[in-house]
Amino acid sequence: MKVKLARDLLKANDVLAGGLRDRLGELGLLAVNLIGSPGSGKTTLLERTIGGLGARRVAVIEGDVATTLDAQRIERTGAAVVQVNTDGACHLDANMVTGAVTDLALEGVDYLFIENVGNLVCPAAWDLGEDLKVVVSSVAEGDEKPAKYPRVFREAQACVLNKTDLIPHVEFDAQRFTTEVRRLNPEAEVFLLSAREGSGIDEWLTWLETRLAAKRATR
Amino acid sequence: MHELGLVTRVVETLRASAAEQGVTKVRKVHLVVGKRSGVSVPALRFAFEVLAGRGPGRSHDEGEQDTDGADRLLHGAELDVEEVPVRLSCGRCGLEATEDETGGEWPLVGPCPACGSLDWRLLSGAEFVLDYYEGD
Numbered sequence: 001m002k003v004k005l006a007r008d009l010l011k012a013n014d015v016l017a018g019g020l021r022d023r024l025g026e027l028g029l030l031a032v033n034l035i036g037s038p039g040s041g042k043t044t045l046l047e048r049t050i051g052g053l054g055a056r057r058v059a060v061i062e063g064d065v066a067t068t069l070d071a072q073r074i075e076r077t078g079a080a081v082v083q084v085n086t087d088g089a090c091h092l093d094a095n096m097v098t099g100a101v102t103d104l105a106l107e108g109v110d111y112l113f114i115e116n117v118g119n120l121v122c123p124a125a126w127d128l129g130e131d132l133k134v135v136v137s138s139v140a141e142g143d144e145k146p147a148k149y150p151r152v153f154r155e156a157q158a159c160v161l162n163k164t165d166l167i168p169h170v171e172f173d174a175q176r177f178t179t180e181v182r183r184l185n186p187e188a189e190v191f192l193l194s195a196r197e198g199s200g201i202d203e204w205l206t207w208l209e210t211r212l213a214a215k216r217a218t219r
Numbered sequence: 220m221h222e223l224g225l226v227t228r229v230v231e232t233l234r235a236s237a238a239e240q241g242v243t244k245v246r247k248v249h250l251v252v253g254k255r256s257g258v259s260v261p262a263l264r265f266a267f268e269v270l271a272g273r274g275p276g277r278s279h280d281e282g283e284q285d286t287d288g289a290d291r292l293l294h295g296a297e298l299d300v301e302e303v304p305v306r307l308s309c310g311r312c313g314l315e316a317t318e319d320e321t322g323g324e325w326p327l328v329g330p331c332p333a334c335g336s337l338d339w340r341l342l343s344g345a346e347f348v349l350d351y352y353e354g355d
Contacts, residue, residue: 002353003240009228010256010347090221122221125257186337 013126016094020101020129024112028219029059030212031112033128035152036136037145038118041162043070045136045195046113050077052205056110061100063092063117070115080104091122094129110212120145124152131215132156138163139172146180153181158189160204165194222258226266229349230293237292242354245292249299249351253344254318260300267298296352305344311336318344 024031034042043062050058059080062070071083082103084096097114106112114130116123124133135156137145140163146153153159159181167174178190189207193200233245248267252258271293305318312334321332330337 001240001242001355002351003236003242004351005232005236005349006351007232008346008348009225009232010345012228089224122257 010125013094016098017127017129020094020098021131023101024106024129024131025219027106027109028216029106029109029112030132030208030215031114031128031130032208033114033116033123033130033133034136035116035120035123035133035156036118037120037138037141040118040136040138040141041195042115042118042136043073045160045162045193046074046115047077048195048198048201049113049205049208050074050079052201053111053208057108058111058113059104059106059109061092061097061104061112061114063096063115065089065117080109086117090117090119091126092116092128093126097128111208120149120152124149124155132158132211134158134160136160136162137177139166139174140170142171143173143177143180146177146184150184153184153188156185156188158191158207159185161190161192162195164192164200165197222262222266223269225258225347226263226270229267230270232349233352234292236352237354242352243292245296245352245354247297247299247353248293248349249301251301251303251346251348251350253303253305253346255305255341255344256347258347260302263300264298271296271298296354301350303343303346306342307339308342309334309336310338310340315342 034046036042046060060074062074062081062083063086064070064083065086065088067085068083071081074081082100084092084100086092086096092114114128120135133156135152137159139161161174161177164174174192181188181190191200191204191207193204195201229248229250233248237243237245250263252260252263306315308315309331312331314331314333316332331339
């Protein structure tokens with residue numbers, strides 16, 4: 001016998017993500033999905049961002065294959081955090097985030113940062129109900145990353161180029177990197193910064209505040 | 220890119236449906252996979268073979284020391300994959316074209332070959348559909 005199912009298994013994620021987006025929208029917070037390679041500095045950027053946002057209330061979902069190392073770092077900043085271990089999976093999906101959101105008290109929170117599993121490929125394909133996707137790249141990875149992993153750069157609303165303090169020590173052409181990002185995605189904001197040293201962080205924080213205000217204005 | 224996870228969901232869905240329909244043996248599974256779904260068909264086949272009990276590490280005979288219901292249900296099932304081409308539509312000039320018609324450049328990185336706009340959307344090619352299965 002033939003059994004017709006016609007079930008789009010990727011769409012199941014989109015349906016969940018849509019529900020999540022509605023729920024986060026009602027809370028009036030800005031949800032940011034941070035995507036980047038392992039070691040690009042996503043957690044350090046978060047630590048610096050949480051410190052820089054001052055009185056804003058921040059919650060963080062940390063996605064990693066294993067360990068609670070990142071959640072422990074975020075905890076020290078005073079932000080609410082929940083660690084999701086994917087136990088092998090290469091990305092977060094909307095189902096994992098829905099579970100994590102239940103564990104966080106989000107009333108009164110201004111920003112929800114979702115730090116995805118370190119990976120430039122898979123996370124790009126999974127909608128988490130976020131408002132913004134931000135790709136975090138670092139100079140030590142090389143300036144050809146946008147050309148090699150176009151999808152994530154194309155779908156992000158902003159690109160953070162991190163570790164600019166290392167430019168003198170690595171072969172990195174910031175102009176080439178920026179040009180390539182703009183070719184793929186003319187509307188993306190590009191922030192050149194060093195999360196460790198703090199240079200360039202103000203522009204990034206200002207942009208976040210602008211986006212939060214814009215979201216709240218449309219409620 | 221994450222075929223094992225996807226195939227696990229295929230197996231879960233099949234298991235639930237088979238139980239509902241009274242199917243104890245799946246013969247054939249038909250999937251519809253978009254070329255821009257990010258799913259690699261060889262990796263998908265490999266994952267299916269492993270989960271259906273034919274791949275490395277799962278080469279036991281049917282029924283022998285086999286306590287996994289999904290395993291027995293799927294053992295020896297044929298995986299049939301229908302690939303769907305990428306088809307795009309330009310939001311500015313209205314051009315509709317497949318990946319092949321645009322030389323393969325458009326869907327991934329390039330602007331619309333007719334008007335240069337980046338405001339295009341995918342009409343097809345992103346799906347991963349468990350379409351039907353056959354069994355007894």
